[in-house]
Amino acid sequence: MAPRPHTAPDIAERPEAQDTRPSRRGAGLVPGLIVALLALAAAVVASLGIGARPIPPIEVVGALLGQGTQSVVGIVGELRANRTVLGLVCGAALGASGALMQTVTRNPIADPGILGVNAGAALGVVAGATITGGLGLAATVWFALVGAGVASAIILLLSASALAASSPVRLTLAGVALAAVLSGLSQAFVVLDEAVLQAYSFWQVGSLTARSIDEVTGVVPIVVVGAVIALLLLRGLDALALGDDSAISLGVRPGRVRVWSLVSVALLAGTATALAGPISFVGLVVPHLVRGMVGASLIRVVPMSMVVAPALLLAADVIGRVIGGGSETPAGVVMAFIGAPLLIAYLATGRKVGSA
Structure with missing residues (x-):
């Protein structure tokens, strides 16, 4: 008897030919979301109650309502509430932008600074400090946003050029080169002025x-716009993760998706960097942790990153208050000590680190 030719059902039954992506996308979604929300709630409570002077949760609630002693109301309602709101906004922005960056560049160790966004924001801060004669907080935010916007515009032009349009690797290298140039300009300004x-x-x-809080809420609309753009791009980015040819066959325009992704990253990472400074590892580590919880689909990774990242950033801030011994350790420093071991441990387990 002649051998029966392979038919579509035969091929589908072969394990190596099956597309396991849909099952992985839904793996652990509900449990992961519950854990992430609980972690975020715990981080918020800790951020409001833990510090040089521990405050019980009941007094924290009263202080937020304007009740209690003047000192407690001042500590919780002003100082710690400001930090908590800033941590929530910056964490969500860094988490989402990190997931987008890793997908657009197809680089599993990419973070929001890899395309020069942070370096552009830093140059904006230096320019603002030079013009205002110091760190004018309100003005510096907008200078930093302008710097991040200029850097993003340069990257957008490069992404549309023949040099980098067809190669995420070339786009990444162009971003690294741009970041080096902008950082050099920042250092040149810095060494010339002690106040700067x-x-x-x-x-x-x-x-x-x-x-x-007033400064943070003033730029929240920028973060919201960036987040909305990111959420609208998720299906296109999922298709793009399969490769440009596959994305085109699915009706997705890779160039357009990359351009809008970079716009979203500029708005999200630029605002977060302008507000809190260049905090590393949040946008790098969190997307990998989230993929281990809910699978590789960006439809789940990006929203979950916007929950996990602020929890991790607030935890780093709380740890900095506790270990400072009277003087606080900045969250950026603590985040480096937390993020580096997490990433090393993730790699050491032999798990496949990928952007999709």
């Missing part, structure tokens, strides 16, 4: 202490 050096040194360590 002091302002820049305070900003560059990454901290949640510098901004008031």
Whole structure:
């Protein structure tokens, strides 16, 4: 008897030919979301109650309502509430932008600074400090956003050019080169002015202490716009993760998706960096942790990253208050100590680190 030719059902039954992506996308979604929300709630409570002076949860609630002693109301309602709101906004922005960056560049160790967004924001801070003669908090945010926007515009032009349009690797290398140039310009300004050096040194360590709620809420619409753009791109980015040819066959325009992704990253990472400084590892580590919880689909990774990232950033800020011994350790420093071991442990387990 002649051998029966392979038919579509035969091929589908072969394990290596099956597309396991849909099952992985839904793996652990509900449990992961519950854990992430509980972790975020715990981080918020800790951020409001733990510090040089521990405050019980009941007094924290009263202080938020304007009740209690004047000192407790001042500590919780002003200082710690400011830091908590800033941590929530910056964490969500960094988590989402990190997931987008890793997908657009197809680089599993990419973070929001790899395309020069952070370096552009830093140059904006230096320019603002030079013009204002110091660290004018309200003005510096907008200078940093302008710097991040200029850097993003350069990357957008490069992404549309023949040099990098067809190669995420070339786009990544172009971003690294741009970041080096912008960082060099920032250092040149810094060494010429002591006042600028002091302002820049305070900003560059990454901290949640510098901004008031009014300053944060003033730029929240920018973060919202960036987040909405990111959410609207998720299906296109999922298709793009399969490769440009596959994405085109599914009706997705890779160039357009990349351009809008970079716009979203500029808005999200640029705002977060302008507010809190260049905090590393949040946008790098969190997307990998989330993929281990809910699978590789960006439809789940990006929203979950916007929950997990602020929890991790607030936890780093709380740890910095506790270990400071009277003087606080900036969240950016603590995040480096947390993020580096997490990433090393993730790699050491032999798990496949990928962007999709």
